[in-house]
Amino acid sequence: MRAAIYHGPEDIRIEDVPRPEIESPTDAIVRVTHTAICGSDLWFYRGDSDRDTGSAVGHEPMGIVESVGDDVRSVAPGDRVFAPFKMSCGFCEFCRKGLHTSCVNGDSWGGDNGGAQGEYVRARHADGTLVRIPDRHADDEDTLRAVLPLTDVMGTGHHAAVSAGVGPGSSCVVVGDGAVGLCGVLAARRLGAERIVAVGHHRDRLDLAAEFGATDTVCARGETAIERARELTDGGPNHVLECVGAASAMNAAIEICRDGGTVGYVGVPHGVEREGLDVFGLFGGNVALRGGIAPVRAYADELLADVLGGTLDPSPVLTDTVGLGGVPEGYRAMSDREAIKVLVTPHDG
């Protein structure tokens, strides 16, 4: 089969690789019909994080179940399914408590399982990992585009909002206008926030944030952005969603947050080992830091229900669509901020 393979910074190639097969009775093989390029993929694409050369990439699969192992109960060949960026068993202590990213039987896409930016993947623990899309919605392209972000960015934005403690009537600030930040705005609105200030520095993305429910947008950087966000929230909100994943954004989020409030963060905090985290800012103001890698599987069912019900639609973050051959160009377009997020249809082109 064909799949996108990492060969070094700015070097993604489409190559023929072995097609994954059922190895365990709990496995399923999924023919990937839709997937995406993730903002987190840009870290290795830009050489900001290490990755093995020759490794398959992509972690946001949606597709049709091709075959299942003997013990798989919840899906069958022909079903339309999607899966989070991490696989999970569904029955361990951590899956039971909604922390699927800490699953003791967990696994990742890539390697022998195939990367999601490829034609087929093997889902380990298919009953725990895969989420079935009901047949009546399974072939509606608009619906599928709206469901796809549930594999990662929509669940991640939701985790930021939940971690920050957003609820009915909340006033909150969302730091970051990428796909996760925009989904954070959607999540905050969905959770009942009354005031949602989106902070970024791309006017077009902030316009989308406003469409998604941001009541105010701040298009600025550094101290200017921090001051403006605080002004708009009477000195700082009790809830800040950090949706960038960089030390500077984390420290801005801490500075924006009202004393006694909570920063919900969901991005790998790149650069924090060099720039440091503003622990004294947290300490002095009793600002809590909650979040981490998002257990998007925990949120999949409730978010899917809203997407299918027509009350949640994160698909506007998918600004471009490419076939598998267009994946390298898709990375470039996202890295150059021309695209917010690129949808990939691996069996096309």
Add this chain to the structure above:
Amino acid sequence: MRAAIYHGPEDIRIEDVPRPEIESPTDAIVRVTHTAICGSDLWFYRGDSDRDTGSAVGHEPMGIVESVGDDVRSVAPGDRVFAPFKMSCGFCEFCRKGLHTSCVNGDSWGGDNGGAQGEYVRARHADGTLVRIPDRHADDEDTLRAVLPLTDVMGTGHHAAVSAGVGPGSSCVVVGDGAVGLCGVLAARRLGAERIVAVGHHRDRLDLAAEFGATDTVCARGETAIERARELTDGGPNHVLECVGAASAMNAAIEICRDGGTVGYVGVPHGVEREGLDVFGLFGGNVALRGGIAPVRAYADELLADVLGGTLDPSPVLTDTVGLGGVPEGYRAMSDREAIKVLVTPHDG
């Protein structure tokens, strides 16, 4: 009046200084009958943090109200009172929500207000700052010794437990066997924790932790301590109280904590700017970091009720007693770990 004055590392002197006076109608002057030396005082004593030479020290006052300004309503001359390590107005947004350390009208001991390791202090915002001890208990020396830790370490240990989310049935680990850690054990037991593992490296202090309610003690350092604490809690507890205030202890607390759990921290995290905070440990396991400078005024009333009711007694942390002249020796004894915490009676000796 006489007061303890900082002159540089390991150089505390008792000197004659001006006695503070009423300056505002909300002030009160308190004749300090009992106070203490704090573990946090050791940071400047050892030269690990900066402090102005010539500054008055001490921030845990208890005493008799000497005089009050015209607007003071809650206390009167002759009342026995104590006060937290920070002054607070009692009526601003942050005081109303129990975050008195963020009081917009707050002030600190020292300077013109006098340090608590001195004969008199001026309490700003006396109605918000001072806590009155009912007359029937006001002259009982054993009661006063049990109340004194409410000025700082007992409220701080309680804040660690509250921040870590300890509740009925909790399993928790307390990192640190100093006065705050020991009070953290008392607080965890008071909040209903069933399993309390105290981690330190002083056998005598851990014995006191066991008297205070620790179900297990770990007398070890570094990875050995971390592994043992995790073993005793089935792989790590959901609640960790960080009661040291150092980067190494913070990172140990993060490593001990179960995925999805919470580290409650209350010590100024010294060394974190050099050693770094294990943000990736927090991120990967969705471990929350809550706490900060303890709003002990918020907890004073409920803890006082328990002390007066005989169900809470942190006084065993006060292992030594000195008059004002003994303060320099008290600092030395605490710095050399000969004393856990030193009670000071400023009008003696």
